[in-house]
Amino acid sequence: KAGVTQTPRYLIKTRGQQVTLSCSPISGHRSVSWYQQTPGQGLQFLFEYFSETQRNKGNFPGRFSGRQFSNSRSEMNVSTLELGDSALYLCASSVVETYLGTDTQYFGPGTRLTVL
Amino acid sequence: QQQVKQSPQSLIVQKGGISIINCAYENTAFDYFPWYQQFPGKGPALLIAIRPDVSEKKEGRFTISFNKSAKQFSLHIMDSQPGDSATYFCASMDSNYQLIWGAGTKLIIKP
Numbered sequence: 001k002a003g004v005t006q007t008p009r010y011l012i013k014t015r016g017q018q019v020t021l022s023c024s025p026i027s028g029h030r031s032v033s034w035y036q037q038t039p040g041q042g043l044q045f046l047f048e049y050f051s052e053t054q055r056n057k058g059n060f061p062g063r064f065s066g067r068q069f070s071n072s073r074s075e076m077n078v079s080t081l082e083l084g085d086s087a088l089y090l091c092a093s094s095v096v097e098t099y100l101g102t103d104t105q106y107f108g109p110g111t112r113l114t115v116l
Numbered sequence: 117q118q119q120v121k122q123s124p125q126s127l128i129v130q131k132g133g134i135s136i137i138n139c140a141y142e143n144t145a146f147d148y149f150p151w152y153q154q155f156p157g158k159g160p161a162l163l164i165a166i167r168p169d170v171s172e173k174k175e176g177r178f179t180i181s182f183n184k185s186a187k188q189f190s191l192h193i194m195d196s197q198p199g200d201s202a203t204y205f206c207a208s209m210d211s212n213y214q215l216i217w218g219a220g221t222k223l224i225i226k227p
Contacts, residue, residue, distance in 0.1 A: 043205060043217040058213050090159050102148045107159030
């Protein structure tokens with residue numbers, strides 16, 4: 001099976017602009033989560049989508065939004081970019097692993113966003 | 117907000133030695149504790165995870181253990197190799213069954 005894919009891999013934007021990141025989950029996975037990763041803050045949860053509905057949301061401002069399509073592909077949007085939004089944005093798709101009894105997350109390679 | 121405290125922040129181990137990373141959690145909705153390994157330029161990859169009904173799990177050189185009364189879990193890497201050099205993340209589940217992540221441990225194995 002193909003892994004989680006994210007596009008684009010690298011982005012450079014300027015303050016005030018907006019950006020859309022895309023994530024294609026592993027085939028058959030219906031849940032997609034988004035994370036922001038920065039050197040000092042580790043992995044910060046943004047939101048999770050399941051069957052086109054936002055199921056969980058982290059503590060990020062409303063400038064960060066997302067959606068999921070019927071084919072489980074997901075997009076994340078950041079409006080009015082700030083310098084502090086520079087980070088690696090990771091997408092993870094998940095499926096219930098029977099032997100663990102819960103979802104297991106599989107990460108994509110991430111999109112490196114640089115805000116100038 | 118719930119936290120997972122991961123230590124140490126960085127670790128240098130000689131080749132062949134034992135690498136030990138510890139995590140402490142506050143509360144968890146479900147006894148599921150995964151460890152992820154991340155190489156530079158890559159997304160985190162699931163390394164090993166422990167299920168609710170066991171206190172220890174071993175896969176090759178990697179062992180995770182879980183102490184419910186102390187609310188702690190740890191990763192041991194035996195016979196550490198240069199290829200194990202990476203950043204390791206632990207996680208636990210909060211009351212919303214959402215993963216809460218440790219800050220990461222940068223492991224360097226010296227040849």
